[in-house]
Amino acid sequence: MSEFVSRLTLVDSGVDEGHPGVRGLAIPEAFWVDADGNVCAEARCRDPLGHGTATVATMRACCPSLRVSSIRVFDALGDATPMALAAALRHAARLDAEVVNCSLGFSRTSLHDVAWTSISDAANSILRAKKRLCVPVALASGLRNALSLLDGVDSVVGDPNQDAHAAPRFDAANGAWFACSLPPPGIPGLPPSRIHGGSLACARVAAWLATERR
Numbered sequence: 001m002s003e004f005v006s007r008l009t010l011v012d013s014g015v016d017e018g019h020p021g022v023r024g025l026a027i028p029e030a031f032w033v034d035a036d037g038n039v040c041a042e043a044r045c046r047d048p049l050g051h052g053t054a055t056v057a058t059m060r061a062c063c064p065s066l067r068v069s070s071i072r073v074f075d076a077l078g079d080a081t082p083m084a085l086a087a088a089l090r091h092a093a094r095l096d097a098e099v100v101n102c103s104l105g106f107s108r109t110s111l112h113d114v115a116w117t118s119i120s121d122a123a124n125s126i127l128r129a130k131k132r133l134c135v136p137v138a139l140a141s142g143l144r145n146a147l148s149l150l151d152g153v154d155s156v157v158g159d160p161n162q163d164a165h166a167a168p169r170f171d172a173a174n175g176a177w178f179a180c181s182l183p184p185p186g187i188p189g190l191p192p193s194r195i196h197g198g199s200l201a202c203a204r205v206a207a208w209l210a211t212e213r214r
């Protein structure tokens with residue numbers, strides 16, 4: 001059995017491999033998706049924003065032995081196009097990981113029908129591959145994440161009152177997971193401006209699901 005038995009795919013802003021919270025993490029492959037949806041392999045994983053790094057540091061605090069494949073969809077300004085997200089999700093469906101963490105999304109009203117069809121079809125390709133797709137219920141703006149409306153996804157609500165070391169809880173009445181939305185303690189240098197509660201809660205659920213599926 002491989003040492004890194006918990007496999008995850010991260011769709012985010014990449015990972016800073018030198019950050020103290022992720023240093024030494026196994027990142028076997030990294031990709032960049034441009035605004036037009038073209039997927040390119042990166043020789044070295046990087047993170048111009050810090051959001052993905054904070055997400056992975058949270059995952060690792062929950063599950064120390066991880067293997068994370070990174071798919072970077074944000075540009076240097078923190079923007080991601082619907083075409084990039086759809087292409088990233090389709091690519092994630094083909095990678096060797098049981099769980100896909102996507103701590104981002106779009107509101108349904110911001111997407112025209114063609115873009116929404118492309119994104120939802122791509123998300124469903126992950127589910128058809130018998131993988132789990134974790135997404136936050138709310139966007140940083142507070143609007144509902146359209147991805148969380150899809151049947152079969154693991155929707156996550158951030159709860160700052162939940163213990164950071166506690167297992168996520170599934171609320172059947174709401175059809176969503178609840179997990180701690182606070183940064184993991186004791187990890188320096190996580191960028192507060194790039195950390196949103198739902199993203200970190202989503203990371204905790206993804207790491208927990210990956211561990212449970214070993």
